[in-house]
Amino acid sequence: MQKIAFVTGATSGIGRELVLKMVREDITVIALGRSDEKIDQLIADTKSLLNKNRLFIVKGNLNDQEGVDKIAKEVLLILDKHKYELDYLVHVAGRVTSGYHLNNDQHEMTFAINHLAVVQLTHLLINRIKKSMRSRILIVSSQSHYRASINFNNLESKSFYSILRSYKRSKLYNVLFVKGFAQRFKEIPIFAIDPGLVQTKIGTKNTSKLASFIWSLRAKKGIQASDAAHHMFNVITQEAFDQQSGSYIRHGVNVSSNPITYDQENIDKLWDISLKMLDITDFLIKGEL
Numbered sequence: 001m002q003k004i005a006f007v008t009g010a011t012s013g014i015g016r017e018l019v020l021k022m023v024r025e026d027i028t029v030i031a032l033g034r035s036d037e038k039i040d041q042l043i044a045d046t047k048s049l050l051n052k053n054r055l056f057i058v059k060g061n062l063n064d065q066e067g068v069d070k071i072a073k074e075v076l077l078i079l080d081k082h083k084y085e086l087d088y089l090v091h092v093a094g095r096v097t098s099g100y101h102l103n104n105d106q107h108e109m110t111f112a113i114n115h116l117a118v119v120q121l122t123h124l125l126i127n128r129i130k131k132s133m134r135s136r137i138l139i140v141s142s143q144s145h146y147r148a149s150i151n152f153n154n155l156e157s158k159s160f161y162s163i164l165r166s167y168k169r170s171k172l173y174n175v176l177f178v179k180g181f182a183q184r185f186k187e188i189p190i191f192a193i194d195p196g197l198v199q200t201k202i203g204t205k206n207t208s209k210l211a212s213f214i215w216s217l218r219a220k221k222g223i224q225a226s227d228a229a230h231h232m233f234n235v236i237t238q239e240a241f242d243q244q245s246g247s248y249i250r251h252g253v254n255v256s257s258n259p260i261t262y263d264q265e266n267i268d269k270l271w272d273i274s275l276k277m278l279d280i281t282d283f284l285i286k287g288e289l
């Protein structure tokens with residue numbers, strides 16, 4: 001049976017390696033990219049690997065609600081046209097940002113891309129995700145979330161913005177969202193993924209020269225992106241994870257997340273605030289599941 005995945009952040013680093021792995025394993029992938037050059041490279045690199053499966057490309061940007069909306073519409077068009085249901089929704093796209101920037105919706109950019117876009121995209125695609133213990137939603141969080149605190153009066157780090165504060169908080173929100181979703185939608189297993197330190201260029205893309213230099217040195221100590229993708233692929237395919245929805249998986253192993261991610265008030269409050277920011281009144285479109 002052909003499996004279908006949608007992967008964001010598919011043109012670099014961990015996401016790109018995951019797409020290559022999935023394609024080799026005969027999964028049909030809808031890949032999100034934002035640069036023509038990188039998209040062309042992904043198409044070229046997967047060409048000889050495709051068998052009965054296919055690679056679809058969606059080009060778009062997760063910066064703001066309008067961008068996410070367009071992406072979801074394109075994914076839905078592909079699913080409708082080919083009568084597919086989604087088996088795997090994998091949120092890999094992420095950003096770390098030196099300066100403080102607001103998007104078109106007046107949300108801080110790291111918060112918007114790393115957290116709000118994940119919530120919105122999951123909401124817009126939920127009716128098309130197969131209701132089965134073998135389906136999966138994965139959200140790439142980070143070990144930096146252990147060092148994050150939550151302040152509902154400054155959720156987006158608009159006051160006292162710093163590159164690390166904003167990033168680690170966004171990754172904390174990923175874990176809280178995973179827990180909130182797992183409690184509400186028991187038929188679709190969801191996981192927060194901690195890939196560990198990985199050799200990618202993430203810290204050089206929207207960062208100052210100094211931050212970029214520090215990241216380049218630090219990243220050398222990390223694992224290969226293909227190893228991180230391998231761990232994620234195991235979470236996607238191994239039966240052992242069927243009953244572990246809501247958990248935090250580090251290097252492929254279920255471990256405890258930051259203690260504040262188990263606080264029910266934090267989980268519910270972040271859920272409610274995020275939906276309100278996105279004007280989502282009911283997470284289930286048309287109320288069906």
Ligand SMILES: NC(=O)c1ccc[n+]([C@@H]2O[C@H](COP(=O)([O-])OP(=O)(O)OC[C@H]3O[C@@H](n4cnc5c(N)ncnc54)[C@H](OP(=O)(O)O)[C@@H]3O)[C@@H](O)[C@H]2O)c1
Pocket residue numbers: 008009010011012013014015033034035038060061062063092093094095113140141142143194195196197198199200201202203205222225
């Ligand atoms: N590297 C690490 O040590 C590490 C550790 C923990 C967690 N993570 C997380 O792992 C995930 C993947 O990161 P990575 O390390 O593989 O870095 P990466 O190579 O920079 O991958 C990030 C991906 O997100 C895409 N992206 C960023 N902003 C976007 C936007 N506005 N719209 C659409 N796509 C966007 C990028 O597109 P382009 O290809 O066009 O740049 C890229 O494909 C991130 O969520 C990151 O926070 C990484």
